[in-house]
Amino acid sequence: MSDVVVVDYGAGNTRSVRAALTRLGRTSVVSSATSAIREADFVVLPGVGSARSAMQHLDDTGASDALRQRFAEGRATLGICLGMQLAMASSEEDGGVNGLGLLEGDVVRLKEGRVPRLGWSVVEPWGQAYYFAHSYAVRSSDTVADVEGVTVAVRRDSFLGVQFHPEKSGPAGLDFLDQCLSLA
Amino acid sequence: MPLARLIPCLDVAHGRVVKGVSFVGLRDVGDPVELAELYSDGGADELVLLDITATPEDTATMTSVVERVADVLEIPFTVGGGVRSVDDASRIIESGADRVSLNSAALADPSLITKIASRFGSQAVVVAIDAGAGVVHTHGGRVATTTPTVPWAVEACERGAGEILLTSIRQDGQRSGYDLELTVAVRNAVTIPVIASGGAGSARHVADALRVTDAALVASIVHENPTGLAGLRREIEALGIELRPLEVPYG
Numbered sequence: 001m002s003d004v005v006v007v008d009y010g011a012g013n014t015r016s017v018r019a020a021l022t023r024l025g026r027t028s029v030v031s032s033a034t035s036a037i038r039e040a041d042f043v044v045l046p047g048v049g050s051a052r053s054a055m056q057h058l059d060d061t062g063a064s065d066a067l068r069q070r071f072a073e074g075r076a077t078l079g080i081c082l083g084m085q086l087a088m089a090s091s092e093e094d095g096g097v098n099g100l101g102l103l104e105g106d107v108v109r110l111k112e113g114r115v116p117r118l119g120w121s122v123v124e125p126w127g128q129a130y131y132f133a134h135s136y137a138v139r140s141s142d143t144v145a146d147v148e149g150v151t152v153a154v155r156r157d158s159f160l161g162v163q164f165h166p167e168k169s170g171p172a173g174l175d176f177l178d179q180c181l182s183l184a
Numbered sequence: 185m186p187l188a189r190l191i192p193c194l195d196v197a198h199g200r201v202v203k204g205v206s207f208v209g210l211r212d213v214g215d216p217v218e219l220a221e222l223y224s225d226g227g228a229d230e231l232v233l234l235d236i237t238a239t240p241e242d243t244a245t246m247t248s249v250v251e252r253v254a255d256v257l258e259i260p261f262t263v264g265g266g267v268r269s270v271d272d273a274s275r276i277i278e279s280g281a282d283r284v285s286l287n288s289a290a291l292a293d294p295s296l297i298t299k300i301a302s303r304f305g306s307q308a309v310v311v312a313i314d315a316g317a318g319v320v321h322t323h324g325g326r327v328a329t330t331t332p333t334v335p336w337a338v339e340a341c342e343r344g345a346g347e348i349l350l351t352s353i354r355q356d357g358q359r360s361g362y363d364l365e366l367t368v369a370v371r372n373a374v375t376i377p378v379i380a381s382g383g384a385g386s387a388r389h390v391a392d393a394l395r396v397t398d399a400a401l402v403a404s405i406v407h408e409n410p411t412g413l414a415g416l417r418r419e420i421e422a423l424g425i426e427l428r429p430l431e432v433p434y435g
Contacts, residue, residue, distance in 0.1 A: 013277060013278070013281075013282065015251070015254050015255075015278070015279065015280035016280055016282075019255045019256075019280070020258070022255075023258075048277070048282075048304055048305060049304055050302060050303070050304075050305060053303070082305075113185050114185075114375060114376055114398065115375060115376065116306050116346045116347075116376065116377075117186060118346065118377050118398070118399075119186030119188075119398065120186055120187045120189070120229060120428040121186050121187065122187075122429065128429075129187065129428035131260055132186060133282065133283075133307040133346075134307060135305065135306055148185075165260070167258070168258065168259055168260045168282065170224070170258045170259055170430075173258065174258060
């Protein structure tokens with residue numbers, strides 16, 4: 001099986017994602033190389049950092065276009081947390097940032113409860129608890145799961161985005177990641 | 185609202201987990217990676233690793249501990265002790281930690297909170313406050329400052345902290361329950377989550393804290409019986425606190 005490409009955008013915690021992939025028996029490389037991102041069977045766009053610096057980095061390296069190309073060609077991409085938010089058309093984070101525009105929708109600051117939203121929530125329809133750590137949330141017609149009105153998963157064609165961190169969500173998170181990989 | 189969190193804290197000195205009071209009579213209680221895995225298996229929602237020596241010579245040792253923990257752990261963890269700059273925070277996060285905890289360095293230079301938050305997001309910055317008699321303390325709680333506790337928590341929040349780790353010096357190590365009054369006073373003043381710390385002696389103490397705040401730090405209560413964490417969780421749940429479900433059959 002070919003390597004999973006974990007997209008490098010300068011601030012992400014790629015180590016935990018790679019450790020989870022290793023536990024699932026997959027090899028992975030961290031890369032911002034356009035050809036690797038475009039052609040991999042499976043790409044993970046991880047999520048730590050701020051929207052502006054992440055998009056800047058993706059644009060500067062050409063990774064943005066590579067991600068758009070693989071999406072157009074129907075290759076599977078999993079966006080985690082900020083990685084999911086970056087797939088939207090725009091975000092109000094950092095005074096307003098244009099995203100990759102793979103999905104319809106935008107990203108707004110959370111208004112309810114304590115922000116950042118930190119901790120575990122049970123996500124339907126999967127019935128498992130996953131770990132969340134975010135201050136912004138997606139609003140999209142591509143939403144496939146929500147918790148208390150907050151979008152926690154989006155899907156369009158070959159792009160799946162989750163607001164939670166499967167790599168930090170114990171055995172349930174690993175199972176989730178494994179199922180994502182098996183869809184590729 | 186996310187589910188209440190139970191967070192074991194490991195004190196690390198020179199790469200080993202230790203137990204002791206105020207740096208006195210430190211006793212080696214094990215390997216951080218083994219204990220982290222044990223607590224993760226027992227149902228910890230997160231872990232905190234605190235480098236209590238944090239001398240410059242220990243930097244490489246602690247980095248290696250963080251990397252090894254990140255490679256085995258499937259839950260989030262925070263690393264504190266010795267984070268004095270954006271570079272320190274970067275090194276720890278790039279080694280696999282989810283969050284860094286700032287204490288005296290944030291007090292000395294509050295702009296550090298904003299700098300780390302703008303690079304890694306607020307969720308990556310915990311500000312630890314050791315509180316006693318209304319003021320913030322430093323040096324493991326031994327030195328009182330003139331900074332009042334609640335206003336400092338508010339400032340940390342405004343500067344971009346994502347969570348407050350609030351330790352009551354009076355209650356720490358006493359095992360007679362958390363300082364709920366202090367916890368509520370701080371939590372009511374900020375818009376970010378607050379972890380109560382110091383004083384857990386029983387499941388009831390933890391449950392009482394989780395009724396008024398977002399998360400509870402536990403130390404000696406679990407270190408004395410590391411395999412007893414799952415049992416402690418069940419006792420807390422029996423007292424009416426909803427924790428995350430651990431074993432839900434898939435599909």
